[in-house]
Amino acid sequence: MIEETDISKEGLLAAYRNIVMERLFDKKMLNASRQGFLPFYIPLMGHEAIHIGMGMAIRDEDFFYPYYRDFGVLLQMGIPIDTILSQVFATATDNEIGRDMPDHFSLKKYNIGAVITPVAGNLTAATGIAYAKLYRKEPGSVITTFGDGATSTPDFHVSMNFAGVYNLPMVFFCENNQFAISVPTYPTDDKAFNQTYSETRGAIYKKAEAYGFSGIRIDGTNFIEVYRATRKALESAANEPILIEAITYRMGPHSTADDPNKYRTDRVPEGSQKDPLIVSQKILKDMKIITDRDIKQINDEMEEATSKLIDKYEKAPKPDKDTMLGNLYEEEPWYIKEERGEI
16 A cells, blocks of 8 residues: 555654654643743644654755744654754753743754744745745745634735745645634634634635635645645745645644633544544554554654653753853943843
């Protein structure tokens, strides 16, 4: 059954292992936040298939501009785990010297843009990079991600319009987990949600038509479908931009500052048939690539590996306090020297 996909058996197994690894990392980092090792954390559960499929599709010549929920894409892209976890835990080896929130990566070395906290802020930055690629006639495309809530922001519409007008080599990728913080993309009995629903109308991919290019909707719980659609989009973006809407389900809180129990009762539980981990297992079982025994073995291996890594970075030393005021000015003014003395 391998011939049904252009991915090798080894590649499929490696992708599945990363899906499991992301799920376990997510749980452990959420616990680390509750225990005080992280000041803030943005859970990933429900996005694993999107992340791993996208990471498989991104080519060396492409530029990836993520939003704050794309930890797993970096895993699949092969970014060193030290680079990833040192940023999350703000350790002394963090290339940002502990100056940003967890999951806010900035990796120019790997063609990955700096995560921008305000919703959809990364879209305008990614559009600028795509314009630069077009102007310089550089190979590759720009892919940028965002949640369903971002489609109601000015940044989304400005970026889509600019990309359409200048025919930029861009892939806009909406990770539609169907719940933008406290508001859904579907109608409910709660009148407070009606305004947001009227803005999104569910079919986000159709918004591309207004800007002169195409949009598609895919199953965001199927990592193979995500891979194929994303790779095809990255290739075709050389001719025109494209919007991908990947449907998945937010299985946890928006962030550790959020309590979804206050506004929703319809959460998709872990282990359900809509869980990307379960969907991935079924796909690989149907392809005769994996067995229940393999699933348990991989889970046990990843459990041990992720536990050791989280323990390591929870205990890792933090940046020296002197770095707080470093690299701010070419010539340090007197008041910075004064503050340094106070520190």
